[in-house]
Each structure stands twice: as structure tokens, then as C-alpha cells.
Amino acid sequence: MTVTTDVLVSTDWVAQHAADPSVRVIEVDVDTTAYEQGHVRGAAGWNWNTQLCDTVVRDIVPKKALEDLLGKTGVDNKTTIVLYGDNNNWFAAWAFWQLEIYGHDDLRIMDGGRKKWLAEGRDLSKDKPTFAVKTYRAKDPDLSLRAFLPEVQNVFGKPGAALVDVRSPQEFTGEILAPPGLPETCQRGGHIPGAKNIPWGKNCNEDGTFKSLDELKSLYSAQGISSHKPIIAYCRIGERSSLTWFVLRHLLGFKNVKNYDGSWTEWGNLVGAPVEKP
């Protein structure tokens, strides 16, 4: 990654700063057992499936639950939070998105995530650290970062906004209903009419780091995605699209970018919702 940005830190930086009192490194994986196998020394582990969502209503983590989670993780409002995880930071980006919604100031992602850390043969710890509990006060959610169904229904197919479907081409065309080997979670395949298919993986290099700013600019401009109009990214459940949201908002600097976390598990199950194939 050659992008100069203060939201990305390198694996070297994390190795040097993970123990700093003002820094908290947090691992968030797709595979919720990965943290237990071994993690960056001193890193906390969050489970996206139980701790970064409302476990009753389908929704992002409630404000109070996030405050409690951050407090137990030894994070206060001034802490530098460094997120990393497997799958090139899918759920690290998911956590980043939610933490920004709730107004945390100093957020970073470890470029390359768990994949790069492992590939570099760096030490792992199996010990689960405990932290002195702190008090955290989250801000009211900034919903300008999040798209809900009515907004998507209002903008699709219109020239004033861009929809970016970050799923694989086979999911986009409707050839498959879910990534190979995973349960089908929708009734119909295809995509929201007018959406551009820019798979999340095109943002990343083979080592898991983000591509250069020039490469990212070319990737999106080639599909007509620019800062000139609002952008809504979506995938299947909103985590892959949070990575694209991160790229568009924080690496390319587009201001009006939202993550539609309802994504295809919402749209692809709606009775009467228009679907485009292939």
C-alpha cells in the first residue's frame, strides 16, 4: 500500500506500538475462533457475531452495548484503536464503520490484517489479556454513514447516486445465491438494478494490503464511481461492503459514501423487489 493516510498502520507499526498505553489493538475475524488460536500480543478479540450487532433485532451494535464493550476492552474516548482481522480485514472494517458511526475519533486499520501478520511469521500470543475497565461515552449514531432500505429503494436506477455491489461476479449475476460452501440466505439471486459490480477483493493486493491510491482511483473511475455523487455500497450482509466503504471514504476521500448493511440478505428476500440479472 502506497497510500499516505493516517487511518492505516503497518504490521511493523503494530509490532512496535501494540503495548503503548494509548493504543488498543483489537482483532475482529470472520472466523471467530482465529483469535483463540493466536493473536497479536496484547490484542483484544471481538466477536462480530455477538458483540458487534444487536443480537435480538437485526441491527448494528446498540450504543450502550458498544460503550460497555469498549470500556471492558480498556478503551476510553482518547484511545487509538487499531483494528485488524482475517479475510483482508472484512470485519475489522465492519468494526471501524460502526465505531465511526458512534463517533470514535482515532481509528486505524492494520494494513494487510491477520493474513499479512501470519505470512510474515510474526509472533502470536494465545493469552487473553485483561484490561482495567474504563468509562466510554459514545456519541449519538451518525446515520449519514449508513443506508437503509427506503433510501436504496429511492435511489436505485436513478442517475443521482451510485450503487456498488462488492460481491463476486457469480453472486452479482445470480449464478449462485451465496459464496461457495456457505448457506443460501436469499430467495432470489442477481443484483439491485443499476448497481456496478466491483468485487471487494479488487481493493487489495495479494498480501492483503490495500492497493495504491492510483490503482484504487482507476478501479472506481473506470466504473463511473466518483465523489461527484452519493455512493451506496452493499454485499450480502454488509461486512465486505464496509471494507469498500472504508476504501472509498478513507483512502479515496469521498465524503458521501454509505454502507447498506441490509445488503442482499434484505433486498434478495423482499417480495416484489426488482432484481437485475445477469
Add this chain to the structure above:
Amino acid sequence: MIGATSGVKLEDYSRREEELSGWAILIETYKLGDTYYCSISNADPGARISRAEGSTRAEAESRAKEKAARFLQQTRKFPI
């Protein structure tokens, strides 16, 4: 942070692409302590399908592949 942590050296890391049940998969394996850990993901989009442990690389990968094959065989393709 309260309490010191002990480090574990990651060894024998590998990551490669193969085909299984007609789908491209990624196999990531490494050794931590006395245990080999294997994780299998679909190559596109990269979501984990299975994981397994073993006392050898071959054992961990064989177990993970067996599980992954069962899931991959259930994936339906639709005409487009």
C-alpha cells in the same frame, strides 16, 4: 493491560489455491506450538468454509478438506 502475555512462534505457514468439488479454494495452514491449524476459504469471495486442527500438516488439511467438500457440494448453480 493487566498481565503479561507469552509469545508463540508461528511456523510452517503456507497459503495456496486448489480446486475442490469444482470450486477454487484457498488453503491456509500453519503450526502453533504442537498443533497444525488449517483454514479453507472459497477463493472468491474469500469466505471461510471450514477449519481443522491436526498433529501434522497433512492431518489438519485432510480434515479441513473433508468438511469443506461437504459444504461445497451443496452449493447450487443457477442458469443466467
